[in-house]
Amino acid sequence: MSEYHSSKTWRQLLRFPLDGRDSKPRAKGLTMIIDNGLGLGETRDLLTLVGDYIDFIKLGFGTSALYSQNLLEEKISMALSFNIDIYPGGTFFEIAVLQDSWEEFIIMAKHIGFTAIEVSDGTIKIPDEIREKAISLASSINLKVLTEIGQKDPRDQIPLPEMLSQIKKDVDCGADWIIVEGRESGQNAGVYDHNGCFIMHQMEEIVSVIPDPSMLIWEAPLKQQQQELIMRFGPNVNIGNIAPHEVLALEALRSGLRGDTLRFSCNNIISRV
Numbered sequence: 001m002s003e004y005h006s007s008k009t010w011r012q013l014l015r016f017p018l019d020g021r022d023s024k025p026r027a028k029g030l031t032m033i034i035d036n037g038l039g040l041g042e043t044r045d046l047l048t049l050v051g052d053y054i055d056f057i058k059l060g061f062g063t064s065a066l067y068s069q070n071l072l073e074e075k076i077s078m079a080l081s082f083n084i085d086i087y088p089g090g091t092f093f094e095i096a097v098l099q100d101s102w103e104e105f106i107i108m109a110k111h112i113g114f115t116a117i118e119v120s121d122g123t124i125k126i127p128d129e130i131r132e133k134a135i136s137l138a139s140s141i142n143l144k145v146l147t148e149i150g151q152k153d154p155r156d157q158i159p160l161p162e163m164l165s166q167i168k169k170d171v172d173c174g175a176d177w178i179i180v181e182g183r184e185s186g187q188n189a190g191v192y193d194h195n196g197c198f199i200m201h202q203m204e205e206i207v208s209v210i211p212d213p214s215m216l217i218w219e220a221p222l223k224q225q226q227q228e229l230i231m232r233f234g235p236n237v238n239i240g241n242i243a244p245h246e247v248l249a250l251e252a253l254r255s256g257l258r259g260d261t262l263r264f265s266c267n268n269i270i271s272r273v
């Protein structure tokens with residue numbers, strides 16, 4: 001091949017097969033990662049490479065308690081410098097409820113620099129009154145509020161009508177987003193069966209009660225789940241519990257740069273040629 005001289009980038013040469021992916025800052029198409037213990041160097045590397053494709057970092061479960069304070073604060077500032085919201089895992093909030101310290105927990109989260117909070121009851125039962133007050137308190141101090149519906153253990157699963165009414169109550173109380181439980185495994189929890197397949201009627205009912213589907217964040221750690229969500233709701237569906245090293249792969253899926261969604265976008269491409 002003769003010498004090739006061009007300053008063109010791939011983006012100038014090739015269109016993304018799936019149109020319409022929103023860029024940051026965006027109100028929908030959010031990606032939330034679960035960080036179970038990235039060091040500062042790893043975090044810097046990750047955000048330099050894929051910071052444009054991450055909207056929320058969740059420090060998994062109670063891992064925040066295991067950091068030194070300096071390191072935690074440094075990690076939080078790093079996330080903020082990439083315009084990424086950061087919050088402690090829902091399980092950590094549940095521990096604070098169990099220990100009757102949830103008000104101080106929320107205030108301390110704000111003080112440390114977290115920009116959001118997750119109010120969940122995936123492991124323990126939380127009285128409605130505490131859930132409502134927690135949402136209001138967090139909103140009143142300008143923390144973004146994510147609530148979660150669905151249980152971690154299928155044996156604890158609450159009936160669907162209760163789950164649906166919880167969504168409505170959370171929205172009325174001022175929750176900004178509702179996370180649909182899927183765990184880190186994406187199997188046998190929340191709206192997934194033991195194979196990681198969506199329990200379809202649950203998914204449909206959830207979508208039907210929410211005033212704005214972009215308020216939902218689907219925990220969907222598995223590719224088959226991400227693909228299903230993108231094919232059903234488009235590239236700007238909110239997806240969470242993404243492993244840090246899977247962010248780019250998810251973004252490729254959202255943009256049709258991967259066989260699984262390229263197939264789906266083929267009609268689109270053919271009609272444009």
Ligand SMILES: O=C(O)[C@H](CS(=O)(=O)O)OP(=O)(O)O
Pocket residue numbers: 058059060061062088089090091092118120122148152181182183184185
């Ligand atoms: O971070 C948490 O507390 C959990 C992680 S997992 O469900 O145990 O994998 O996430 P949550 O946001 O409470 O579902």
